[in-house]
Amino acid sequence: MQDYEDNIFARGLTFFGRTNRLISHELKNVLAIIFETTSLLDELVELSEEGTRLEPGKLRSLARSILEDIDRGNEIVRSMNTFAHGVDSLYGEADIGQTARVMANISRMNAAAKKTRLEISDPEAHTIFTIPFLLQNLLYHAINGTMVGVGAESEAKAPWPQPSVLTRLQWSC
Amino acid sequence: MNVLLVDDEEKFVSRLAERLTMRGVDTDWVTSGQAAIEKAAAKMYDIAILDVKMPLMGGLELKKRLEAVQPHLKFILVTGHGSGEDYEIGCREAFCYIIKPFNIDFLMDRINEVSKLKQSES
Numbered sequence: 102m103q104d105y106e107d108n109i110f111a112r113g114l115t116f117f118g119r120t121n122r123l124i125s126h127e128l129k130n131v132l133a134i135i136f137e138t139t140s141l142l143d144e145l146v147e148l149s150e151e152g153t154r155l156e157p158g159k160l161r162s163l164a165r166s167i168l169e170d171i172d173r174g175n176e177i178v179r180s181m182n183t184f185a186h187g188v189d190s191l192y193g194e195a196d197i198g199q200t201a202r203v204m205a206n207i208s209r210m211n212a213a214a215k216k217t218r219l220e221i222s223d224p225e226a227h228t229i230f231t232i233p234f235l236l237q238n239l240l241y242h243a244i245n246g247t248m249v250g251v252g253a254e255s256e257a258k259a260p261w262p263q264p265s266v267l268t269r270l271q272w273s274c
Numbered sequence: 275m276n277v278l279l280v281d282d283e284e285k286f287v288s289r290l291a292e293r294l295t296m297r298g299v300d301t302d303w304v305t306s307g308q309a310a311i312e313k314a315a316a317k318m319y320d321i322a323i324l325d326v327k328m329p330l331m332g333g334l335e336l337k338k339r340l341e342a343v344q345p346h347l348k349f350i351l352v353t354g355h356g357s358g359e360d361y362e363i364g365c366r367e368a369f370c371y372i373i374k375p376f377n378i379d380f381l382m383d384r385i386n387e388v389s390k391l392k393q394s395e396s
Contacts, residue, residue: 122355126327129354130283133374137289140378144296166285212327215282 116238117188120207124181127210131174138167180206187234195233196226197240204241208248217248218256275389276318279303280310280336281325281352286374293378299385307331307339314343321388323381326353326364334367348388350381 142163149155183203187195198221205219229236251257277299281287284305291303302317304310307328314322322340324333331339337349349368364371370384 126354129374130286133354134283134286134289136375137286137293141289141293144293148296170285212282212329212332215329 113188113234113238116241117234120184120241121181123207123210124177124184128174128177128181131170131177135167135170135174138163138170176206177210184237187237189233191232191234192230193233194228195231195236196228197236198227200233200236201240201244204237205244208241208245211245211249213249217251219244219248220256220258222258275299275320275385277301277385278310278313278319278322280305280307280322280328280333282306282328283325287325290378294381294385297378297382299382307336310336311339311343314340314347319344319347320392321348321350321369321385323350323352326351326355334363337367346392348391350384352376 142160145155145159145163180203183199184207187200201221205221209215209219247257277294279287279291279294279301280303281290282305287303287305291301294301302313302319304313307330310322310324313319322337324336326333328336333351333353337351340347340349351364351368351371352374353364353371354374361371369388372381372384
């Protein structure tokens, strides 16, 4: 049993590190956009002080864009936080739908999957007793594989199965 | 100097292009490798500034494709990553390698260096 648990963590560390790299890269992209937008705003204001007319509509558009990107950054941090909590304990309860949504958000940060639209329909919560981190790992690879396989600028739908045909996930120790 | 900017993040690339234009740099921007190849088929550029990680065609593959169309093009690679290995690959493959977010004065200095290099080569 101890060997099995050690194996989970050894393989899991690679997935954990790779996923965190993906998330940090996406966050850096958002910070870079905010940096460019505020720098442009600053330079436009400087030009207006030198006499160039500043369009209020342009200022408003840039300001709103910053707010949108802050929202985007917050969403990334939320996904990161939920993912990080997956290792709070080895065994525990996990909502499959919520886990799928978080791993789909993280999959979208993968450059190869960025332009693929994924829709997950999930009318109600389905909670199972499992190894939450393994569930994250499994769902990430299934979702990411689908998105990359379907290809850029394509659409993938993941309709939620009805309770009567819900797949049972079991791990043996 | 004619500069081609390529990054899949439209907000980033369009605002950087605007700031470079304000500094007197003739700048075109696109958000995909395919669009960059189409631009390069229609207009001569001095520098291509490419994001490394993009969907469908990354910066390194795009660099090879653009070199085939415009062999004299100089490249600056841009990335959100910052690993040592990425830096070595970037510096080997391009004129220079910049990590986002970056100071535009640093980019302008690199553009001016390329300008002087091209003048000495001609």
